[in-house]
Amino acid sequence: MAMPVVKAERCPVRSGDNVVRIRQIVRQWTVELGFSLVDQTKIVTAASEIARNTLDHGGGGEALVESLSEGGRRGLRLVFTDKGPGIENIDQALKDGFTTGGGLGLGLGGARRLSSEFSIESRTGEGTCVTLTRWK
């Protein structure tokens, strides 16, 4: 059964300003969904991590923000896609401390811990798609 999407917005992920914009949209939409302050902060932070990865590691891409309503549940889903180099070893990339870019190497694993549902699809040389959902 298709999940009812209440509203959706596509945003480019091509600059630092775009990342800021995505954080703002996620903040605003979770407020509208009635998320608690802690849950807002968690999903905004997760969005920031994956948006930054899309920009820095994926060479830029696109984000789809969706507000969901399923039965009594409400949530926010984020889909980040890029056509970058892809992730060779997803398990390794998810390990805390693993980085190829001089970061802390915590973004991907951290975002997974901050989400209710989390999935990565990636093909070397083709790109990466990260989907994360946080239910209220």
Next chain:
Amino acid sequence: MKGTSSRLAEIIAKHEQDLLAQWIKEQTSAVTQRPDLMSEAELREQSRALLNGIRNAVQRGRLDDITGSEWESVRELLDEVSRGRARTGFSPTETAMFVFSLKQPLFSRLRAEIREPEALADELWTASVLLDKLGLYTTEVSQKSREEVILRQQQDMLELSTPVVELWDGVLALPLIGTLDSARTQVVMENLLQKIVQTGAGIAIVDITGVPTVDTLVAQHLLKTVAAARLMGADCIISGIRPQIAQTIVHLGVDLGTVTTKATLAAAFVVALERSGATISKGR
């Protein structure tokens, strides 16, 4: 293509001096002329250079497309003129008018030279479209250079909005407000380190109450700042960690273990005073 059969090149080349004189006369009598912003000598020079550039370009290049290599020197000239004028206070419209005002003398000349009505109509159309493109090009450049000015101003503001304050002898505080992107954090960090050197402070409080999101990038910047301050002989305290931020940092897996953290700036200040040997008495 109409461009190749145009007599424009020949006519401009033959009457260049005459056209230039007419054009300058046109400009100096126009309302958009700004003697307050530019001398007549400068106006003459810009007009001469542009007309000369157009003459050379129409001889070799297309008349319906100014993006080609034949038009490169004209584009460069217009870049320079537009940026220069934007800096001195011309509006984008005034700068575009500089190019558009060539139409009148050029059209008069075309009418005098071409007797056949249909041919004249064609040439007028070609010349008009060409000058429109060149004029609009200046508008684009003006727009871009305005954006550059705004960007510069924003960067200046970044520095202004991150003041390091000396709370007490040997105790600095850096209240961070807003989004901590890389450019801004760099400025902030450098300011703090410089102030530590200047004042010889032993303790620096970095307050993040005003930072909406602490992700791994922000955390890394904070950790680097703390490490650099340590190298300068100052201990850092991070304050203003709100409960939701604390929870999120834990989930991210960021280890602030080696850094003293406090919920509020006030609490951090108390710790700083204790460490610096000052005694606090509760006034009651």
